[in-house]
Amino acid sequence: MLRKLIAITLCVFATTAHAELDIKEVTSPGGINAWVVEEPSIPFVALEIRFRGGTSLDLPGKRGATNLMMGLLEEGAADMTAQEFQTAREALAASYGFSASDDSVGISAQFLTENQDAALELLRQALIAPTFDQDAVDRVRGQVLANIASEEKSPNSIASAAFNAAAFGDHPYGTNSDGTVDSVNALTQTDIINAHKNALTRDRIYVSVVGNVTAAQVGQMLDTLLGDLPEQGPESPDDIAFGLTGGTTVIDYATPQAVAYFGHAGMKRDDPDFFAAYILNHVLGAGGFESRLMHEVREKRGLTYGIGTYLVPKFHAEMMIGTVASSNATIAEAISVTRDVWADTAENGITDVELTAAKTYLTGEYPLRFDGNSDIANIMVGMQMIGLSPDYVINRNVFIEAVTLDDVNRVAAELLAPADLHFVVVGQPEGLLTTSN
Known part of the structure; x- marks a missing residue:
């Protein structure tokens, strides 16, 4: 029943005119900025978090580490195995999503207001204390390798990869953010831990919250959820000119x-x-x-x-x-x-x-x-x-x-x-x- 209610509420909060959105800017006591839209008519909250940098922050020779790391955040945290984490999430009827792209990594969460504290605490464990157990690493690595193998047979993927390689060379934009078969196979737990430390840092964070929550509540919510992340990450890659001629x-x-x-x-x-x-x-x-x-x-x-x-x-x-x-x-x-x-x-x-x-x-x-x-x-x-x-x-x-x-x-x-x-x-x-x- 709870899961069905979430599916319904995802569609309920519709606005007839975007100009009616009342966006409040919030800064938490710990200095985390967020945009908030209060909508108390349904007992549901949507949270979006982005960290600027993304897979472009992969260390030299470690291509694919950030992508693999993001795929592991739901695969066990704190004292929970991957199965125990999923069971806890299901019990809360919460939904989490983790993504990685050239310029950012993202976390999406949706949960019922009555389960807000528990849903945020579970998400906090995934962000702050992922286990990166070897079994989970090997399992998700296999999924990434299967995706790479599929792309190597896709004419569209072959074309875009060749175009980007010619346009951007050794810059991260010139290579597959998933990595190569060799680079992904070579990644260790230490590499994944380093990718986590580099990608999820407070100096490059952006947050938005929409739903049955008040702007006054959001500040403390964000400090609890994100306050223990590293303060600063590595430098971003340099800008690069498009290098492919006609x-x-x-x-x-x-x-x-x-x-x-x-x-x-x-x-x-x-x-x-x-x-x-x-x-x-x-x-x-x-x-x-x-x-x-x-x-x-x-x-x-x-x-x-x-x-x-x-x-x-x-x-x-x-x-x-x-x-x-x-x-x-x-x-x-x-x-x-x-x-x-x-x-x-x-x-x-x-x-x-x-x-x-x-x-x-x-x-x-x-x-x-x-x-x-x-x-x-x-x-x-x-x-x-x-x-x-x-x-x-x-x-x-x-x-x-x-x-x-x-x-x-x-x-x-x-x-x-x-x-x-x-x-x-x-x-x-x-x-x-x-x-x-």
Whole structure:
């Protein structure tokens, strides 16, 4: 019954207008900052924690340590085995999630208000006193190795890995955050303990709390939960310039459908022109069936089921990337059309009709993101990490509406660089060879 109630309450706290969110900024007695939205109408709390750094903090020769460590946080803590920990979590009807990415590690928690103290104490044990028992290490290591083996057979993963390696070299962005078979097999308990000490530190923490809790309660809650973590971690890696020049890289792989991963340097999230670039990207390739690339590559020519583009502003580098798949016989044409659309948009920009349609979509879908406690908490912690203020949720659509056609077309000429566009193609494409511009 408790588990069913959690499933229901995940969807109940919906807001009809994101502007109605009352985000309170809290600093705990111990100095931990958090954003809080009080919603007492249901007995449920969602908690999101992020630590900046992520798998980029892996020590030299220890690639995959942070990812493996995060996968072990639910595998036993304090005096509990992995099974005992899971049994305790189930008894509380609590839900925990642990994740790792290039720039951060994350912890998500959802629990009923009546079980709040016990659910937070159990989570505290996972964060402060994980056991990293050898049996658990070996079991989760096996899961990671299975994932690596699967990626090594996936054309999409092969393409993105080759693209990132060429763009970023020895920087952490240039290698798989899961590690390699050799690096993961070589990881020891000491390596995992070091990864835990380096990744979960108070100097790079971001927190959001949403639900049946008061801002006054949150401060002490956070000090109890997180106050015993190490105060400081290691230095983050340096920023790195996108290092892949224009051209085509073909990776021979026996598959009937070739996959292409493409892109060039992008734009920082805090760039004053980011919203113009965001609208531009929507029109070019992120707007689904309304985008130019989907229209030209799929609708007019039937060369693919789908093509999309993405702005990727990481903390230490920026990219604008895209993906497309087509048969080996037609991938060359799909790439040629993509290059032509890219060049035409850079030279001629978009139309006023496209701008209006993009604004209508982007402003209309934004409130729909705030449809539950967990979603709101996740959005808020993401806002904190990129330096936005709480009033962004009120002003975001104003920023979109303020973008002019001249803004978008100026950014199109500056951001889109057809000569720098590089395609990594995995398959056996007809009429394509490895080239450089």
